[in-house]
Amino acid sequence: MREPADAGQPWRRLSVRVVHLDVIRVVISLATGYAGTVVRDDPVWPLIAGAGFGLVGALLDLNRWRTTRYRITAERVEMRSGWLARKHKTVARDRIRSVDSSARLLQRLLGLRSVHIGSGESGSSFALDALDHQHATRLERELMPGRATEPTADAAPSPEPDPETVIARLRAGWVPWNIVTVWSVFAVAGPLIGLHFALRPFGVDLIDLGGRLLNWESRAVVWNVILVLLIAYPLGIAATAGAFLLENWKFQLVRKGTPPDTALVTRRGLLNTRTVQHADERLRGIAFEEPLVWRWLRLTGTKVISTGLRQSGESTTSGILPRIRLAEARELAARILPDGSRPLESPLHRHPRGALVRRLGWAVYYPLILSGALLLFGLSDAIPDRVWPLPLTLVLLTVPVAVVAYRSLGHGLAGDYLVVRGGVPKRRTVALQRRAVIGWTLEQSIFQRWGGRMSAGVATAAGDRYYTAPDASVEQALALISEATPELARGFIDDQQPAHLLGDGVVEIEVEVEDAVAGAGVSRLDGSKTID
Amino acid sequence: MAELSPPRPPPVQAGRLSLRPPSRRLSRRFILWRTLQTLCWAIGVLGTLGAVYGLVEATRPWLGPVLLVAGPLYAVHLAAIPTLRYLVHRWETTDDAVYALSGGLTRKWQIVPISRIQSIDTSIGPIQRYLRLATVTVTTASAEGSITIEGLDVREAEEATDRLRELAAATRGDAT
Numbered sequence: 001m002r003e004p005a006d007a008g009q010p011w012r013r014l015s016v017r018v019v020h021l022d023v024i025r026v027v028i029s030l031a032t033g034y035a036g037t038v039v040r041d042d043p044v045w046p047l048i049a050g051a052g053f054g055l056v057g058a059l060l061d062l063n064r065w066r067t068t069r070y071r072i073t074a075e076r077v078e079m080r081s082g083w084l085a086r087k088h089k090t091v092a093r094d095r096i097r098s099v100d101s102s103a104r105l106l107q108r109l110l111g112l113r114s115v116h117i118g119s120g121e122s123g124s125s126f127a128l129d130a131l132d133h134q135h136a137t138r139l140e141r142e143l144m145p146g147r148a149t150e151p152t153a154d155a156a157p158s159p160e161p162d163p164e165t166v167i168a169r170l171r172a173g174w175v176p177w178n179i180v181t182v183w184s185v186f187a188v189a190g191p192l193i194g195l196h197f198a199l200r201p202f203g204v205d206l207i208d209l210g211g212r213l214l215n216w217e218s219r220a221v222v223w224n225v226i227l228v229l230l231i232a233y234p235l236g237i238a239a240t241a242g243a244f245l246l247e248n249w250k251f252q253l254v255r256k257g258t259p260p261d262t263a264l265v266t267r268r269g270l271l272n273t274r275t276v277q278h279a280d281e282r283l284r285g286i287a288f289e290e291p292l293v294w295r296w297l298r299l300t301g302t303k304v305i306s307t308g309l310r311q312s313g314e315s316t317t318s319g320i321l322p323r324i325r326l327a328e329a330r331e332l333a334a335r336i337l338p339d340g341s342r343p344l345e346s347p348l349h350r351h352p353r354g355a356l357v358r359r360l361g362w363a364v365y366y367p368l369i370l371s372g373a374l375l376l377f378g379l380s381d382a383i384p385d386r387v388w389p390l391p392l393t394l395v396l397l398t399v400p401v402a403v404v405a406y407r408s409l410g411h412g413l414a415g416d417y418l419v420v421r422g423g424v425p426k427r428r429t430v431a432l433q434r435r436a437v438i439g440w441t442l443e444q445s446i447f448q449r450w451g452g453r454m455s456a457g458v459a460t461a462a463g464d465r466y467y468t469a470p471d472a473s474v475e476q477a478l479a480l481i482s483e484a485t486p487e488l489a490r491g492f493i494d495d496q497q498p499a500h501l502l503g504d505g506v507v508e509i510e511v512e513v514e515d516a517v518a519g520a521g522v523s524r525l526d527g528s529k530t531i532d
Numbered sequence: 533m534a535e536l537s538p539p540r541p542p543p544v545q546a547g548r549l550s551l552r553p554p555s556r557r558l559s560r561r562f563i564l565w566r567t568l569q570t571l572c573w574a575i576g577v578l579g580t581l582g583a584v585y586g587l588v589e590a591t592r593p594w595l596g597p598v599l600l601v602a603g604p605l606y607a608v609h610l611a612a613i614p615t616l617r618y619l620v621h622r623w624e625t626t627d628d629a630v631y632a633l634s635g636g637l638t639r640k641w642q643i644v645p646i647s648r649i650q651s652i653d654t655s656i657g658p659i660q661r662y663l664r665l666a667t668v669t670v671t672t673a674s675a676e677g678s679i680t681i682e683g684l685d686v687r688e689a690e691e692a693t694d695r696l697r698e699l700a701a702a703t704r705g706d707a708t
C-alpha cells in the first residue's frame with residue numbers, strides 16, 4: 001500500500017492523536033451501550049442504536065487514519081485515502097484559494113485541528129482531519145495563497161508570527177441584533193420534537209404533559225396557539241442567543257501578513273473553533289445584505305466577494321461579520337477593503353419608472369395566471385368551482401412587494417468599483433471591482449424593448465458568479481458598461497460624444513439619508529446632480 | 533446554402549450611446565434544425581399526454597386543460613419561433629472579445645473578452661450532424677457569462693474555434 005516517496009517529500013500520516021480521539025469515542029460508545037442495557041429492565045433501543053452508530057463511526061475513522069497519507073511538495077499538496085476504494089486528491093499550490101481550519105470540542109481538548117484546503121472545485125478540495133495544533137497553524141501559514149512556495153520541513157517551528165491588525169471583535173451590543181428572528185420559534189420546536197421522541201421510550205409523553213400543564217382543553221385553539229407562541233418565543237430567542245454565542249464566541253476579524261501577502265482572517269467559536277482566511281489578492285468586492293424585516297433598525301450582514309469561493313452554499317466562508325448596524329458596518333467595510341474605499345456608500349442611479357410599472361404588472365399577472373389555471377381546472381371539474389378567485393387575494397401582498405422591489409433597485413460606479421443593488425427579502429448591495437468583470441450580458445424582453453429598458457448582468461469569477469442591474473434604462477445599461485470597462489465596450493458601443501463630456505446630461509441620482517425615517521427604512525432625496 | 537448578405541438590423545439606440553448588433557448570422561439550416569427539434573419534443577410530450585388522456589379516463593379533467601394550453605404553444609413554437617430566432621441570432625469574434633446576440637422575443641447580448649475565456653467547445657448532436665451544423669460554447673469562470681452559439685455551419689464553427697484558440701493562447705489572462 002505504501003508508495004515510494006518521490007520529489008524528496010515523504011508521505012505522512014495524520015496526527016496520531018486522531019487514534020487517541022477514536023479510542024475515547026469507542027469508550028464513550030461502549031459506556032452508552034452498556035447504560036442502555038442496564039438502566040431499565042428491557043433494553044433502551046435508542047441508546048443502543050446511538051452507541052452502535054458511535055462505535056462503527058469511531059472504527060471507520062480509525063481505519064481512515066490508518067489509510068490516509070498526505071504530502072506537501074513545492075508544487076502541490078496531495079492526499080491519498082480510502083480503504084476499499086482508494087482516492088488520490090491533488091491540488092497545485094498556486095490553485096489553492098482558501099486554507100481554513102476548525103476544531104470540534106473533543107479535537108480541541110486533544111490539541112487537534114482539521115485543515116481544509118479549498119481550490120474552488122470539489123474534485124481537488126479536501127480536509128486534513130486532523131493535524132496537531134502547531135502543525136496545522138504552520139500549514140495554514142505556508143499554504144496561504146500568495147505565499148512563497150517552499151516545502152514544509154518536518155520540524156522547525158516557524159520563526160515569528162505574522163503581524164496582525166484587528167479590524168473587529170465581538171461586542172456585547174451585537175448580540176441582540178443577531179438573536180431576534182422571525183424564525184426563533186423553530187429553534188425550540190425542532191429540539192422539543194426531538195426530545196419528545198427521545199423520551200418516549202422512557203414512558204414520558206411530552207405533548208401530553210405539556211397539554212396538561214397548560215390546561216389545554218380549557219381554551220379555544222386560537223388562545224392555545226397564542227399561549228404557545230408566547231412561551232416559545234422567549235425560549236427560542238434564548239436558544240438562538242446560545243447558538244450565536246457558541247458559534248461567535250471571541251469572534252475576531254483581523255488583517256494578517258506583510259504586504260503584498262495579506263489576508264483577512266476570521267476566528268470564532270466557543271467549543272468548536274473555526275478559522276477562515278481570505279487572501280486579499282483574491283478579494284474582488286464586498287456586499288451588504290439588509291433583511292427587509294429589520295430595515296427600520298438598519299441592520300445589515302456583510303459578505304466579502306472572493307474568487308474561488310462560492311458565495312451561496314458556503315455561506316460561512318464569505319460572511320465576514322455578524323449582523324450589525326449599517327453605520328458601523330460601513331466603517332468596518334472601509335477597513336475590510338484593502339484600498340480603504342467606500343463604494344457601498346456611493347449614490348446610485350435610480351432605475352426608470354417603467355421598472356416599477358413592470359413589477360406592478362408582475363404583481364397582478366402571476367395571481368391572474370394562477371386564477372386562470374384554477375378556472376380551467378374548475379371548468380373541467382377537476383377541482384371545486386369556487387376556488388378560482390382565491391389567488392386574486394395575493395395581490396394585496398404582491399403589490400407592496402413590487403413597490404419594495406422597485407425601490408431597492410439601483411446601480412452605479414464608484415471609483416474602481418461597480419455597484420448594483422436589488423432584492424426584496426434581503427436588499428443586497430454589491431460592490432465589485434471593475435477588474436473582476438469577465439463578461440457582460442444584456443437582456444431585453446419585449447416589454448422592456450417597448451419601455452426602453454434593459455437588464456445589465458455582470459459575469460465574474462468571484463462570489464455568486466453573476467450580478468445584475470435589472471430593468472435599467474437602455475442608456476443607463478450601456479453607460480454602465482462603457483464606463484466600467486471602456487476598452488472592451490469601445491468595440492460594441494458607439495458613443496457619439498467624446499468621453500469627457502459624459503457629465504453634461506442632467507441625471508437623476510438618489511441619495512440615501514443617514515437618519516432615515518423608520519418604517520420604509522430608506523428615504524430618498526431626488527436631486528438633480530451631474531456626475532463625472 | 534450561400535448566404536445572401538442579409539440586411540443589418542439597426543443598433544439599439546439610447547441617447548448618445550448605441551449598441552451595434554454582431555455582424556454574422558447563423559446558417560439558414562438553423563431554422564430546419566430547430567423545427568425538427570421542437571417537433572421531436574412536441575411528439576414526445578403531446579403524444580404521451582394525449583395517450584394518457586385517451587386511455588385513462590380519470591385523468592381527463594386534469595390533462596384536458598393542460599393539453600388545451602400546451603397544444604397551441606407547441607404550434608407557435610413550431611411555426612414561428614425558429615424563424616424568429618434565426619432572424620434575431622447573430623454572432624462575431626473580434627480581436628478582443630466574443631460577441632453574441634440570441635433570443636426570440638427576449639433578446640440577450642453577451643460579451644466575453646478573449647482574455648477571460650476558459651475553454652472553447654464544439655458539440656454536434658444527431659440532428660445537427662445530419663444538417664452539418666454545430667454548437668460552439670465559450671465558457672468562462674462564470675456559468676452565466678458563458679456564450680453558446682447554436683446552429684453554425686460546421687466549417688464556420690471550425691474556423692471560428694481555431695481562430696479563438698489562437699487568440700486565447702496569444703492573450704495573457706488568468707480567466708478570473
